[in-house]
Each structure stands twice: as structure tokens, then as C-alpha cells.
Amino acid sequence: MATSDQTKKKDPFWKWKLQFPKTSSRKQSQPSRPATLLRLLSFGFISTLWFSLALIRLWDFQILRVDHFLQKAKKQHEGVVEIRAARGDIYDRSGEKLAFSTPVDSIGVFPRRVPNPQLTASLLAEVLDEPEDVIYKKLTRNRFQWVKRLAEPGETARIRNLRPAGIHFEKENKRSYPHGAIASHLLGAVGIDHTGQAGIEQFFEKTLQGRPGLRLVQFDAKRNYYASRVIDEPVPGADLFLTIDHRVQVLAERELGRAMTETQSIAGSIVVMDPNNGDLLAVANRPTFNPNQRVRGSDELKLRHNYALSHLIEPGSSFKIVTIAAALEEGLATPDEVLDCQMGGIYVGSRTVRDHKPFGDLSVSEVLANSSNVGTIKLGQRLEPERLYSYARNFGFGERTELPLPGESAGILRPPEQWTPDSMGSIPIGQEIGVTTIQLARAVSVIANGGMLVSPALVRSIQHPGKLDELLPRAIPKRVISPETAAKMRAMMEGVVQNGTGRLAHTQGYRVGGKTGTAQKVDTETGAYSKTSYLPNFVGFAPVNDPSIVVVVVLDSPVGQYYGGIVAAPLFPTVAMQTLRFRDVPPELPVPSRTTANIEVTEEVLMDFTSPSIDDAGTSEMAMENRKPEDDVVWITTPQASASKQKMPTDHTSLSLRRPYAVPTTAGNILHKTAITLSVASRVVPDFQGMTVRQTVALAAKSDFDIDLKGTGFAQNQQPPAGSPAPPGQRIEIQFSNSRIAVQGGR
Known part of the structure; x- marks a missing residue:
């Protein structure tokens, strides 16, 4: 320190130099030139890379995938809705319509457009006969909701008159079966989505449904659609003609x-x-x-x-x-x-x-x-x-x-x-x-x-529409x-x-x-x-x-x-x-005549039932008109000839048989030249016990008996009893009840 002081004293003040102390921290704060250059290069590289990536992305958006993003943008404001084709009809063999489809309104709602959900739910519930709370829940949701699919025309008309806000009507096809339950197991049915769920409707689903079309729908920013147009017309389904005869x-x-x-x-x-x-x-x-x-x-x-x-x-x-x-x-x-x-x-x-x-x-x-x-x-x-x-x-x-x-x-x-x-x-x-x-x-x-x-x-x-019939x-x-x-x-x-x-x-x-x-x-x-x-x-x-x-x-x-x-x-x-x-198949056996006449017999007469039968077109009266003058005969209806010979009773008898035969007579013994109907006098009362009313009527008609029925259920008693001789004009009284009787019979 002494030396320094001495120096200062020797030199004049104008020769002195101003000096400041140098610290290590000040040296570190000033970067070197190489470090600065490196930083600049790094920044430039990153900027260039980012800009290049942006250009590449922009190239991808604007040129390479422009169609994709345009479609994606469209989807935010446009949608494609499938249009169901008209379902084919089903007919019987003669053209009677058994199943067909008609367009009806389905009722939906855009909840965001409904200003008063509670009031609207009350109105819809009254018209549609649906629970109000169920409809209210649909009206308070965010997206579109169906209120009722395939509504009745009267319901649709009433709601249109009310004009509630937010309600939407969409045409859909409703399947109808004009004859109700007739042939239902053959026809089957369709579900709410108009697809077959049973029977022919299910088996021929692809044939009946046709080809669906497409509709373009446009939406606003709130997803409420405001316009639409058909871009592909649907092709109706084919009609089916069955072998069934509706009658x-x-x-x-x-x-x-x-x-x-x-x-x-x-x-x-x-x-x-x-x-x-x-x-x-x-x-x-x-x-x-x-x-x-x-x-x-x-x-x-x-x-x-x-x-x-x-x-x-x-x-x-x-x-x-x-x-x-x-x-x-x-x-x-x-x-x-x-x-x-x-x-x-x-x-x-x-x-x-x-x-x-x-x-x-x-x-x-x-x-x-x-x-x-x-x-x-x-x-x-x-x-x-x-x-x-x-x-x-x-x-x-x-x-x-x-x-x-x-x-x-x-x-x-x-x-x-x-x-x-x-x-x-x-x-x-x-x-x-x-x-x-x-x-x-x-x-x-x-x-x-x-x-x-x-x-x-x-x-x-x-x-098929516009084509010739396809025979299966x-x-x-x-x-x-x-x-x-x-x-x-x-x-x-x-x-x-x-x-x-x-x-x-x-x-x-x-x-x-x-x-x-x-x-x-x-x-x-x-x-x-x-x-x-x-x-x-x-x-x-x-x-x-x-x-x-x-x-x-x-x-x-x-x-x-x-x-x-x-x-x-x-x-x-x-x-x-x-x-x-x-099917226009004519009867091959004559229908029994119900005409009766008394036969006056003075003695027992042997009758021949083996003569040829007359044509079915001829009744008793017609047969008499066609009788040859030399034929001294009367025409009767008889059962199939189980016996070639039978004796006539000796009293006045009203008789009824089934098949017509010519019977030779002896003048004076039979009231001849008169058309008569005969039956076997030896017939007996059938056994109706245990039969239903339907079975009883069938057997009585087959046996040509008149009957009186009392009660319902099963036959319990009858008068006259089964096996009794049946005199002319005999009526049988049959009592029915619901009690069950086990009766042996034919298998």
C-alpha cells in the first residue's frame, strides 16, 4: 500500500486513471459470442420447423383432405335420413287383400322448442290417452323424442288443431290386416319398425320391404332441421299371392x-x-x-x-x-x-x-x-x-x-x-x-x-313392381x-x-x-x-x-x-x-228330399231296392214327369242298397230314405203315380249321451231326426231312450248339463 501511495504522490492528479473493481458476477452475465449464435440458430430452426408443420397441416386440410373436412362440416348442418319403401301387399289366391300398408303420421317433439313442457304434456296426454308424466319426461330431454308412433288419424288431426310448439309430424307406413285374426299365424305381424316378426311377414322380409330411399335434411346451429329433399327414391316391396282361399x-x-x-x-x-x-x-x-x-x-x-x-x-x-x-x-x-x-x-x-x-x-x-x-x-x-x-x-x-x-x-x-x-x-x-x-x-x-x-x-x-309375376x-x-x-x-x-x-x-x-x-x-x-x-x-x-x-x-x-x-x-x-x-265341385250324391206322403198298403209288399238310381238333378216330382207311361212306378229316396229286399209296413207311415231308386208297385197296394219320400220303418233312436250340442245336431241331421235341446254342455238324458223304435214323426228331447260323462265310442 505504501508503494501505491507513493506513486500517487509523485504523479500529478491529471495523470491519475479512474479504476473500478472487477467482480466475477459481472463477467458471467455477459454471454460469449458463440453462445449467442447457438441460441439464434436454435430459435430459427424451431421456428422454421413449426412453420413447415403448419404449412403441411394446412396443405392437408385445404388440398389433400378437403372433401373429408367439407363433409364433416356438412354433417354439422346436414344429415341423411333413410326413407322406408312401401311394404308389399299380401293377397289370397283370388286377389283378396290380406295385408297392406298405408301412410300415417307419427308424432315427435323437439324439446328445446317447447316453451311450456307441463302444459304441452297435459294436452298431448289427453289426446293420445297416454300417461302425462311419461310425455313430460320426453318433453324435458335434450334431443328429439317420439311421442307416439303410427298415431290414429283422429289423434293427429286434434293435435294439429292445437298447434303446440315443438311438435313434429313424420309420415310412416302402418301395416293393416283387414280381416283381423283370420290367417294370422300364416301372415304373421310386423313390429313398430315395420319389419316382419312372424309368419310370411318375417320369412319374406327382404322381398316385402323393398329398397329404402334417402332424404337429405338440413339443420341450424341448434340442431333444429329447417329443410329437406329426397336424394334417392325408395323402391316399393313386392306383392305376394298366396295359395290360401280366404273363404x-x-x-x-x-x-x-x-x-x-x-x-x-x-x-x-x-x-x-x-x-x-x-x-x-x-x-x-x-x-x-x-x-x-x-x-x-x-x-x-x-x-x-x-x-x-x-x-x-x-x-x-x-x-x-x-x-x-x-x-x-x-x-x-x-x-x-x-x-x-x-x-x-x-x-x-x-x-x-x-x-x-x-x-x-x-x-x-x-x-x-x-x-x-x-x-x-x-x-x-x-x-x-x-x-x-x-x-x-x-x-x-x-x-x-x-x-x-x-x-x-x-x-x-x-x-x-x-x-x-x-x-x-x-x-x-x-x-x-x-x-x-x-x-x-x-x-x-x-x-x-x-x-x-x-x-x-x-x-x-x-x-315385383314393373315386372312379370315370379312363380315359386x-x-x-x-x-x-x-x-x-x-x-x-x-x-x-x-x-x-x-x-x-x-x-x-x-x-x-x-x-x-x-x-x-x-x-x-x-x-x-x-x-x-x-x-x-x-x-x-x-x-x-x-x-x-x-x-x-x-x-x-x-x-x-x-x-x-x-x-x-x-x-x-x-x-x-x-x-x-x-x-x-x-271350388265348384258338384255333388255326386243326390240331396235327400224332405217331402213325405202316406203310403196305403192293403197287404205286405216286397220292395226291390236294387233298381238303378236316378240322376241327382231330378227331384221326386221331376222323376214322375220323366216317367214312361208304361212304367207303373213311384220314385223314392233310399239309403245305399244295404239290402235288396225290404217289407213295407202295413200301416200309414211317413218315411224318409236317402238315395233315389225306382220301385215297382202293384196297383191298389201303393198310392202310385205320386212322388213320395220313404224311410225305413225299423229305424231306432240314436244314443246322444255325452255328446256336445254340435255333435248332437250333426248326428240328428245324419239320422234324419227332429230334436228338442234343453240346456248346454253335454247330453245327459234323452227321451225316447237310445235304441227305442222310432215311429213316424218322432221327436227326441235331449237334456244337457255341464257334467262330464265318459262314453265309449269310435276311435
Whole structure:
């Protein structure tokens, strides 16, 4: 320090230098030149990179994906809505409309446009008959809500008059079934979205729905649409023409409904089919439903079960036609061959199979007519399991008919290797197998049409808009039995109706053939056959010489009488006779005349009933007009000539018989040159006990008796008693009640 001070003293002040202290911190705050340059380069690089990325992104937005972003922008203000095409109509074979669609309004709401949700909900609830709180919830949500789809025209008109804010009306197609529940199981139904949910509506969904169109809708910033235009017109669906005859369908539905009420059955079906080409003319089911009404709950959904197509039953004795036809075809039996029916019992496997009543010797024809289990089992044993199974398959059992309907069952027919020793005592008589009513109709058609298996058909053609009708292809018929065997079976089945268990199927004016069946239902709890629940059925065809129709009737668990010949067979005459008239099939038998006259006889006269019958066109009076002068005869109507000689009574008698014959007379013994109607004086009062009102009326009409009915339910008492001689003009008084009487009868 001394040296420094000395220096200062030596030099003058003007030579002194101003100096400041240098600190290390000041040195660090001033960056070096290389560091500054690095920072500038980094900033420039990052800026360039960012700008390049922005340019690339802008290039992508504006050039590469401009269409994509334009469409995305449009979606915020535009939308494409599908336009449903008009659904095709469904017609019967003659052009009767069975199902069609009409445009109606559906009512929706834009909640944000509703100024007073509570008031609007109250108004809509009153008009639409809907809960107010449910509508209010819809009015207080953010997005568009449907208030009621497919509203009634009256409801739409009232709401339009009220003009509530925010309400929107949209046209939609509503499916209508003008005949209600008629053929509902065939037609099916559609849901709220207008798509098929059952029946033909479901199976032919793509054909009926057509091709939808497109509508462009424009929205504002609040998603409220303000304009729209059609950009693709919809193409209507095709129309379907069915094989069903609406008149026959109504008839079958009506008769089945009556039978269900009278017998208190839980279910049933009637199928009417043309045996020659497989056309289904009617398929009636119970329970049923109305496709115009929306299904509410699982119980109503069960009503859509197609009993004739999906429900399996044991055919019982109706299956005997297959066993007997197979035996005839194989040359193992003839209609006249006599079988020992062992007084109604045969041991097979581990059990004894019995007849409904004891039979001794019966011809094969009588085995069928009397529905003998023993006789049929003996014929089945001749066939052996393999051939019996083969014929059952050839008759169409154990496979689907391939009808264009959802839910068809193939049935149950086990191959022979799965049979037990008891099976040959069951399968020949229609047990241990499961069939549908449709399958039964197809099997009977084999006999009716001369031995060919035809496939049932439900849709005849499809009519596309602006195109020719498209005929649906059909399976080629297959030969099952020879025409000769089929003819023998038709004659034998006619005997079932004339002399056997199917007498109540007699049809006025027509020769008919048929077979009765009564199957026991299986108890689901025990697995054994029920002793209280039965499945009576009847299968038949008419006319015998040239069958035009096959009719199958099935009832499920009737109360009271349960034999097929008693509860199912009586439905056949009405359905068959009316259907034949609809199809312009003329009667082949004369209709009995109701004219009566006294016959004055001074002595017993032997009458000849074997003379040729007159033409059906001639009544008694017409026959007298056509009588030759040299013919000293009178014309009468008589039953089929079961006896060639009968004696006339010696008192004044009013008589009534069925078929017209010429009867030679002796002048002075009969009031000749007069048209008269005669009946057998030896007739007796039928047994009506246990029958329903319907069955009683049918038997009385068949027997030509006048009756007085009292009460409802089942016949309990009658006067005169059954078996009593019936004097002229005798009326029968029958008392009914709801009590059940088990009466043995035809199977």
C-alpha cells in the first residue's frame, strides 16, 4: 500500500486513471459470442420447423383432405335420413287383400322448442290417452323424442288443431290386416319398425320391404332441421299371392272356434289342402291373435305359436293308414284278408296292447274301419321295422315340409336301430312318433292323389313392381305307393265313414273317405301316457273318386268326449262341403228330399231296392214327369242298397230314405203315380249321451231326426231312450248339463 501511495504522490492528479473493481458476477452475465449464435440458430430452426408443420397441416386440410373436412362440416348442418319403401301387399289366391300398408303420421317433439313442457304434456296426454308424466319426461330431454308412433288419424288431426310448439309430424307406413285374426299365424305381424316378426311377414322380409330411399335434411346451429329433399327414391316391396282361399280360411276358423268352445279344448288346428298340387287352402289355429294389435308381454307372444306347423302330436290311429297302405303295397295283405284280432288284445314286447273294444275276425278293411290296434299291429309285424320306417319316411314324416314359414318342426321319427321291443306295438298304431298337422295333411294326400308325395305350398307367386309375376318353384312329386294301392285305400277309408268310426264325417251330397285318431298325451311330470288328456283328430278327403281336398282336424285336450270319431269328425262335413262348393265341385250324391206322403198298403209288399238310381238333378216330382207311361212306378229316396229286399209296413207311415231308386208297385197296394219320400220303418233312436250340442245336431241331421235341446254342455238324458223304435214323426228331447260323462265310442 505504501508503494501505491507513493506513486500517487509523485504523479500529478491529471495523470491519475479512474479504476473500478472487477467482480466475477459481472463477467458471467455477459454471454460469449458463440453462445449467442447457438441460441439464434436454435430459435430459427424451431421456428422454421413449426412453420413447415403448419404449412403441411394446412396443405392437408385445404388440398389433400378437403372433401373429408367439407363433409364433416356438412354433417354439422346436414344429415341423411333413410326413407322406408312401401311394404308389399299380401293377397289370397283370388286377389283378396290380406295385408297392406298405408301412410300415417307419427308424432315427435323437439324439446328445446317447447316453451311450456307441463302444459304441452297435459294436452298431448289427453289426446293420445297416454300417461302425462311419461310425455313430460320426453318433453324435458335434450334431443328429439317420439311421442307416439303410427298415431290414429283422429289423434293427429286434434293435435294439429292445437298447434303446440315443438311438435313434429313424420309420415310412416302402418301395416293393416283387414280381416283381423283370420290367417294370422300364416301372415304373421310386423313390429313398430315395420319389419316382419312372424309368419310370411318375417320369412319374406327382404322381398316385402323393398329398397329404402334417402332424404337429405338440413339443420341450424341448434340442431333444429329447417329443410329437406329426397336424394334417392325408395323402391316399393313386392306383392305376394298366396295359395290360401280366404273363404275357406274364414270357414275353417269359424268351425274351429265353435269346436273349441263346445269341447273346451286348449288348442287345435284345421288344415285344408289340395292333394293334387299341395296348395294350402286354409290353415286355422287356436289360440290365435290379432296382428293389428301390438304384443304386450310374453303371454300374448305365445299366441303367435303356429300349432299346425310347430306343435307335435302323436297321430294315434290316423297313422294306421300308413301301416295298412304299406302292407298292401308290399303284397303282404289284401283288403279282404281276414285277421284274427284276438278279442282285442295282443302282447308285444313287455306289454299288452288292447283295442277299444273286443274284436274277433276282421277283414283288413274292417280293421281300418273299426280302428283295430291288434289287426294293425299284426300288419306292422309283417312289414318289420325297416320297411315300416321306410314307408313312414316316404309318407313325409320325420322331415320338414319346407313351407316358407319360420318355426316349422320336423317331427319325431326314430330310426329302427333306436326302437325298443315295445316299438312294434306302438309305431304301427301312431305312438312313439311326433307329427304336425301339416305333415298329416301331406300324408293323407298321398292316398287321395293316387300315391304321390307332394310338398305343401303357401305362396303361389311374387309380383315385383314393373315386372312379370315370379312363380315359386315346387318340389317334384315322389311316388310312394302305386295308383292301385291308393285306390284300395280310398275305398277302405270310405268304409270308415260309412260303417266305421268316422260316421259323423258323413257329408251330404259327396262320397268321402277318412280316418279317426285318438292319441293319449304324455304327462310331462310322469313321462307316461295321460289318462285324462287326449288328442282327437280326423283326416279325410272328398270326393272319393276324384279327391279335390284333404281336411285334417286336431283338437287338444277336449273336456268330456275325447274320441276323434266323436269330437273331431263332425267338423269335417261343414268344412268339406262348403269348400267343395267354393271350388265348384258338384255333388255326386243326390240331396235327400224332405217331402213325405202316406203310403196305403192293403197287404205286405216286397220292395226291390236294387233298381238303378236316378240322376241327382231330378227331384221326386221331376222323376214322375220323366216317367214312361208304361212304367207303373213311384220314385223314392233310399239309403245305399244295404239290402235288396225290404217289407213295407202295413200301416200309414211317413218315411224318409236317402238315395233315389225306382220301385215297382202293384196297383191298389201303393198310392202310385205320386212322388213320395220313404224311410225305413225299423229305424231306432240314436244314443246322444255325452255328446256336445254340435255333435248332437250333426248326428240328428245324419239320422234324419227332429230334436228338442234343453240346456248346454253335454247330453245327459234323452227321451225316447237310445235304441227305442222310432215311429213316424218322432221327436227326441235331449237334456244337457255341464257334467262330464265318459262314453265309449269310435276311435
